[in-house]
Amino acid sequence: MFIRNESFESFIKSYKVITSLVAIHIFFYIWIYWFPFLGGAEIRYLGIGNNIMISMGEYWRLVTPIFLHGGLMHMAFNSFSLVLFGPALESLLGWKRFLAAYLATGILANIAYYFLGNPLVSHLGASGAVFGLFGIYVYMVVFRKDLINRMNSQLIMTIVVLGVIMTFINPGINILAHxxxxxxxxxxxxxILANVRFHHHQTHVHAPGDIGFDPNRWAKRANRKQRYLIYSIAGFIGMILFFYLVSTFLL
Known part of the structure; x- marks a missing residue:
């Protein structure tokens, strides 16, 4: 479910929203930090979340911070999280519902910061929207067990707990947005999950090497318990390394 083994071309073809969002992240990072003299500085100023400016009528600042980041590691970590955890949901929900969910949770996180956050502190980043995806998974784990199996449930809950802990440990994190x-x-x-059923996606045929939203795909193969253990450990170690990088480099 969270193991990426498709080719680059297959990923782009299968997950158009995620590909577009990551491309937007990279585009604005390069523009803002590599070419500030070509309008990048102005883009950052106009797009960053700022409660005072929002109160003066600049309501687009509730949306634009979702696509901007505070540096390379910030952008890379959010993009990596989106690539790792987004495909299963985009496949399950379809691109329109997935995009609506992503934007809605990011905007609601920024609205919450507008009412509860420090008006003197500006903010930016896709973390609120990424945590919104985690929130959908948590709901699936608790109430829609037909959409996610036990192994993936344990993995996603471990990641969510680690993410919340790191939110409070790391300095400079927008705790309210997360x-x-x-x-x-x-x-x-x-x-978001209304009328969504797993069997709607079981008949989709994938090319060799592709991955689909099929929580039971490994159960169809030999030595599935050993595979689960290996992938769980690898995924857990990978996320620990990324959280370590964030705690070390993220501003």
Missing amino acids: LFGLISGAVLAPL
């Missing part, structure tokens, strides 16, 4: 992104995803999940 928490309310997570909450928004869980609250919106009943609407």
Whole structure:
């Protein structure tokens, strides 16, 4: 479910929203930090979240921070999280519903910061929307077990717990955006997952090397318990390394 083994071309073809979002992240990072003299500085100024400016009518700042980041590691980590955890949901929900969920949770996280956050502190980043995806998964683990199996449930809950812990440990993290992104995803999940059934996606035929939203795909192969253990350990170690990088380099 969270193991990426498709080719680059196959990934782009299968997950158009995620590919587009990551491309936007990279595009604005390069523009803002490599070419500030060609309008990048102005883009950052106009797009960053700022409660004072929002109160003066610049409501686009509730949306634009979702696509901007505070540096290379910030952008890379959010993009990596999106590539790792987004495909299963985009496949399950379809691109329109997935994009709506992503934007809605990110915007709600920024609205929460507008009402509860420090008006003197600006903010930017896709973390609120990424945590919104986690919130949807948490709802699936608790209430929609037909959409996710036990192994993946344990993995996603471990990642969520680690993410929340690191939110409070790392300096410079927008705690409110992370928490309310997570909450928004869980609250919106009943609407987002309405009429979604796993069997709708079981008949999709994938090319060799592709991966689809099939929680039981490894159960169809030999030595599935050993495979589960290996992938779980690898995924856990990978996330620990990325959280370490974030705690070390993320501003």
